Amino acid sequence: xxxxxxxxxxxxxxxxxxxxxxxxxxxxxxxxxxxxxxxxxxxxxxxxxxxxxxxxxxxxxxxxxxxxxxxxxxxxxxxxxxxxxxxxxxxxxxxxxxxxxxxxxxxxxxxxxxxxxxxxxxxxxxxxxxxxxxxxxxxxxxxxxxxxxxxxxxxxxxxxxxxxxxxxxxxxxxxxxxxxxxxxxxxxxxxxxxxxxxxxxxxxxxxxxxxxxxxxxxxxxxxxxxxxxxxxxxxxxxxxxxxxxxxxxxxxxxxxxxxxxxxxxxxxxxxxxxxxxxxxxxxxxxxxxxxxxxxxxxxxxxxxxxxxxxxxxxxxxxxxxxxxxxxxxxxxxxxxxxxxxxxxxxxxxxxxxxxxxxxxxxxxxxxxxxxxxxxxxxxxxxxxxxxxxxxxxxxxxxxxxxxxxxxxxxxxxxxxxxxxxxxxxxxxxxxxxxxxxxxxxxxxxxxxxxxxxxxxxxxxxxxxxxxxxxxxxxxxxxxxxxxxxxxxxxxxxxxxxxx
Amino acid sequence: xxxxxxxxxxxxxxxxxxxxxxxxxxxxxxxxxxxxxxxxxxxxxxxxxxxxxxxxxxxxxxxxxxxxxxxxxxxxxxxxxxxxxxxxxxxxxxxxxxxxxxxxxxxxxxxxxxxxxxxxxxxxxxxxxxxxxxxxxxxxxxxxxxxxxxxxxxxxxxxxxxxxxxxxxxxxxxxxxxxxxxxxxxxxxxxxxxxxxxxxxxxxxxxxxxxxxxxxxxxxxxxxxxxxxxxxxxxxxxxxxxxxxxxxxxxxxxxxxxxxxxxxxxxxxxxxxxxxxxxxxxxxxxxxxxxxxxxxxxxxxxxxxxxxxxxxxxxxxxxxxxxxxxxxxxxxxxxxxxxxxxxxxxxxxxxxxxxxxxxxxxxxxxxxxxxxxxxxxxxxxxxxxxxxxxxxxxxxxxxxxxxxxxxxxxxxxxxxxxxxxxxxxxxxxxxxxxxxxxxxxxxxxxxxxxxxxxxxxxxxxxxxxxxxxxxxxxxxxxxxxxxxxxxxxxxxxxxxxxx
Numbered sequence: 001x002x003x004x005x006x007x008x009x010x011x012x013x014x015x016x017x018x019x020x021x022x023x024x025x026x027x028x029x030x031x032x033x034x035x036x037x038x039x040x041x042x043x044x045x046x047x048x049x050x051x052x053x054x055x056x057x058x059x060x061x062x063x064x065x066x067x068x069x070x071x072x073x074x075x076x077x078x079x080x081x082x083x084x085x086x087x088x089x090x091x092x093x094x095x096x097x098x099x100x101x102x103x104x105x106x107x108x109x110x111x112x113x114x115x116x117x118x119x120x121x122x123x124x125x126x127x128x129x130x131x132x133x134x135x136x137x138x139x140x141x142x143x144x145x146x147x148x149x150x151x152x153x154x155x156x157x158x159x160x161x162x163x164x165x166x167x168x169x170x171x172x173x174x175x176x177x178x179x180x181x182x183x184x185x186x187x188x189x190x191x192x193x194x195x196x197x198x199x200x201x202x203x204x205x206x207x208x209x210x211x212x213x214x215x216x217x218x219x220x221x222x223x224x225x226x227x228x229x230x231x232x233x234x235x236x237x238x239x240x241x242x243x244x245x246x247x248x249x250x251x252x253x254x255x256x257x258x259x260x261x262x263x264x265x266x267x268x269x270x271x272x273x274x275x276x277x278x279x280x281x282x283x284x285x286x287x288x289x290x291x292x293x294x295x296x297x298x299x300x301x302x303x304x305x306x307x308x309x310x311x312x313x314x315x316x317x318x319x320x321x322x323x324x325x326x327x328x329x330x331x332x333x334x335x336x337x338x339x340x341x342x343x344x345x346x347x348x349x350x351x352x353x354x355x356x357x358x359x360x361x362x363x364x365x366x367x368x369x370x371x372x373x374x375x376x377x378x379x380x381x382x383x384x385x386x387x388x389x390x391x392x393x394x395x396x397x398x399x400x401x402x403x404x405x406x407x408x409x410x411x412x413x414x415x416x417x418x419x420x421x422x423x424x425x426x427x428x429x430x431x432x433x434x435x436x437x438x439x440x441x442x443x444x445x446x447x448x449x450x451x452x453x454x455x456x457x458x459x460x461x462x463x464x465x466x467x468x469x470x471x472x473x474x475x476x477x478x479x480x481x482x483x484x485x486x487x488x489x490x491x492x493x494x495x496x497x498x499x
Numbered sequence: 500x501x502x503x504x505x506x507x508x509x510x511x512x513x514x515x516x517x518x519x520x521x522x523x524x525x526x527x528x529x530x531x532x533x534x535x536x537x538x539x540x541x542x543x544x545x546x547x548x549x550x551x552x553x554x555x556x557x558x559x560x561x562x563x564x565x566x567x568x569x570x571x572x573x574x575x576x577x578x579x580x581x582x583x584x585x586x587x588x589x590x591x592x593x594x595x596x597x598x599x600x601x602x603x604x605x606x607x608x609x610x611x612x613x614x615x616x617x618x619x620x621x622x623x624x625x626x627x628x629x630x631x632x633x634x635x636x637x638x639x640x641x642x643x644x645x646x647x648x649x650x651x652x653x654x655x656x657x658x659x660x661x662x663x664x665x666x667x668x669x670x671x672x673x674x675x676x677x678x679x680x681x682x683x684x685x686x687x688x689x690x691x692x693x694x695x696x697x698x699x700x701x702x703x704x705x706x707x708x709x710x711x712x713x714x715x716x717x718x719x720x721x722x723x724x725x726x727x728x729x730x731x732x733x734x735x736x737x738x739x740x741x742x743x744x745x746x747x748x749x750x751x752x753x754x755x756x757x758x759x760x761x762x763x764x765x766x767x768x769x770x771x772x773x774x775x776x777x778x779x780x781x782x783x784x785x786x787x788x789x790x791x792x793x794x795x796x797x798x799x800x801x802x803x804x805x806x807x808x809x810x811x812x813x814x815x816x817x818x819x820x821x822x823x824x825x826x827x828x829x830x831x832x833x834x835x836x837x838x839x840x841x842x843x844x845x846x847x848x849x850x851x852x853x854x855x856x857x858x859x860x861x862x863x864x865x866x867x868x869x870x871x872x873x874x875x876x877x878x879x880x881x882x883x884x885x886x887x888x889x890x891x892x893x894x895x896x897x898x899x900x901x902x903x904x905x906x907x908x909x910x911x912x913x914x915x916x917x918x919x920x921x922x923x924x925x926x927x928x929x930x931x932x933x934x935x936x937x938x939x940x941x942x943x944x945x946x947x948x949x950x951x952x953x954x955x956x957x958x959x960x961x962x963x964x965x966x967x968x969x970x971x972x973x974x975x976x977x978x979x980x981x982x983x984x985x986x987x988x989x990x991x992x993x994x995x996x997x998x
């Protein structure tokens with residue numbers, strides 16, 4: 001029973017992966033990017049290191065499988081840049097065991113950054129005879145890749161379950177987003193089915209995804225919930241509460257004392273007055289650290305809040321949120337947004353408002369936060385295909401002698417086309433911790449995008465009716481296997497939801 | 500995009516269901532139960548009503564599909580006994596839309612019981628020309644069926660996601676358990692994969708399932724987590740804390756500052772001293788209602804706890820658990836167990852103990868409660884098959900003129916064999932709210948069962964190593980489709996895990 005772990009894992013290892021071209025391919029420049037220009041027949045063997053950086057995402061193991069297929073010598077780095085700086089390398093041999101499996105556990109990962117340690121990183125690579133480096137990670141990791149690229153051959157492979165690393169037609173979506181959203185969408189669909197069956201609960205569901213609301217938008221398109229909040233709309237907190245409370249009252253009048261509200265993890269950062277409040281408190285905490293350390297909880301609260309411009313908002317919030325806002329910050333001086341129970345904050349404020357609008361309205365609430373259970377799922381058929389092909393593209397770029405490129409796959413509805421984007425093209429200037437820096441832009445949900453506009457056109461119907469969908473568990477075999485993320489298909493203008 | 504809801508739902512409706520015999524069948528007595536004895540060729544048409552009772556479970560819609568196939572006139576009752584008592588009936592026509600879908604939303608359900616309203620129920624059935632009634636529900640509903648059976652033709656169909664309605668070889672498992680445990684097992688497997696990838700979290704996961712720990716045992720067998728607590732072991736709270744804390748320290752010494760602990764929803768009820776404490780508080784709350792209503796929170800706490808035998812335990816508990824224990828009870832005078840955050844209670848006590856055992860040990864914790872997301876999932880292939888066949892068996896029993904039977908399916912590993920158990924055989928005497936009553940027994944995890952013994956033989960290895968399994972999303976097509984619940988296969992002595 002314990003051989004090969006589970007039946008599912010034994011079987012997925014046998015699933016064939018389809019390459020979108022005959023790899024390894026050579027590349028040629030075309031309109032500012034690299035596109036395939038034939039097969040590489042003979043390549044100089046290189047010793048190539050590969051590492052994961054940041055949170056896990058489904059499909060990462062298949063990137064390794066793709067790389068190993070085109071590169072003769074592949075060296076694994078344990079625990080990301082942390083392992084690289086510690087010289088923790090090993091030779092990668094057979095990858096049959098991890099083919100199509102979820103997680104980053106084959107190499108491990110870390111959030112260590114190398115911005116201030118570029119020299120050291122280069123020296124360590126040289127010492128370990130590394131000819132080239134493949135960095136599998138999100139926007140921060142791509143920025144790291146760009147820093148190293150002038151000095152060492154480096155290729156970046158885009159991963160993120162958050163979906164916040166996108167670049168128009170050239171980078172429709174990194175690997176990991178599809179699996180996470182399909183895991184969450186199944187659960188949300190099941191809960192919607194439960195509300196319609198047991199007829200007595202409102203569920204407030206917070207979805208992982210850091211700042212941007214891509215995950216929430218995609219899950220909304222897949223499940224058609226009663227309400228979904230998109231952070232990028234930048235509504236005021238009171239307006240959000242009003243919208244939900246009105247829906248609760250309206251549905252209750254129609255005999256529907258149930259529903260599902262989707263809440264993006266990063267919502268609070270987008271609420272202008274909330275943002276201002278957090279900023280004001282951050283600044284007070286930073287400026288008066290010494291004084292505050294000597295105060296008791298009540299004095300501390302008074303000291304911080306007495307001169308806040310957003311004092312009204314602060315007093316409007318439930319006490320557990322006040323406490324959280326006043327708590328000490330992480331090492332970077334930031335509030336750990338994922339720890340704010342936004343789903344509970346909203347439901348508490350809505351409960352109060354509902355009783356003002358229509359006293360006696362039934363409003364029984366459950367809360368959920370879906371996060372970790374989506375990052376490490378077995379890759380969907382889409383992510384399995386995407387990860388594998390990104391590995392093949394990245395390996396080909398290495399053999400073709402390219403550096404400072406991000407491997408990508410376009411035309412996903414037509415079997416996929418390899419492309420490589422110069423990291424320099426993706427960089428832009430941003431202010432981070434008070435200093436201007438060249439970084440890869442974090443992609444937010446665009447309010448003029450096709451996916452968002454479709455959502456807006458339907459949300460009223462979804463709120464009034466129970467026209468939800470239950471997308472079910474993602475399938476690796478059979479007729480429901482080859483589904484694209486809906487938001488990606490809409491934004492790329494594909495005519496089909498299948499790949 | 501909104502036609503047929505999701506691609507998955509459109510496709511599962513087309514999945515064929517296999518009947519385990521040529522239905523409708525006649526029955527004959529054999530060793531105290533009914534077994535098939537040939538096909539019914541001509542049956543008197545009957546007007547048969549059907550209702551769901553209690554929480555939703557996956558496969559219920561297929562019971563209706565099975566019933567409809569053998570019965571000419573099927574009448575749906577909306578919202579369980581609540582709808583029956585309100586005369587809320589409708590003629591069931593085509594069921595293609597709900598075939599293989601999750602939830603109880605086609606009829607709705609309720610928790611209304613009819614113990615004191617038998618006469619009224621019978622009169623309503625008569626008034627609506629109901630010849631027979633099919634009750635789809637758990638142990639309480641089967642007890643209700645037994646009450647009605649002498650006066651009206653009644654057949655009971657066993658459902659429960661909790662798995663606590665079992666009857667040896669005759670009733671291996673009701674529908675709903677397999678889907679719920681497969682949903683939870685996927686999520687737990689994903690989280691295990693995440694711990695091994697990000698290497699820094701302990702996750703405490705509470706699993707729905709009411710009193711019994713069947714769900715937790717099944718999910719443990721599927722995922723092989725670091726630790727799983729089985730309520731029926733009846734350990735003392737301090738022993739449970741000691742076990743987990745020792746594991747945390749031992750694994751930390753081996754460089755593993757991560758793990759997953761499974762906690763059954765009903766755990767607290769099984770901890771003898773906790774049970775005693777809850778009982779003592781319940782009794783104080785019941786006896787001194789009037790006095791307590793006039794006291795402030797602190798006085799109330801002192802009044803209730805001053806004479807408790809388990810005062811030491813009470814003081815050992817974190818304040819939020821103390822508050823919960825002192826809160827007012829539900830209409831039946833019981834504590835709502837599912838609302839106690841057992842997963843947080845355990846992790847808080849473990850955190851304290853770990854620092855005593857090995858100061859400085861890293862112990863970062865996340866909490867989860869998986870419940871509603873498992874009850875209404877699309878049925879697994881197993882539950883789809885089971886629900887459909889139970890419907891065929893129940894319909895056949897009606898046509899064969901039987902009353903007071905529970906429809907069941909045995910020999911699940913050999914395609915399934917129909918059987919009907921007299922409800923009278925399953926009844927036993929129990930004390931409920933101070934009175935002796937004849938009820939269907941709630942099945943707990945037996946400590947001498949094959950499934951539990953297998954778990955015990957492996958749990959030490961799972962704790963020390965990372966030999967977890969990621970069972971993946973349940974599959975409706977392909978080679979990983981036909982999996983039985985592991986605990987059922989072990990307890991029934993099947994030689995294969997497939998059906």
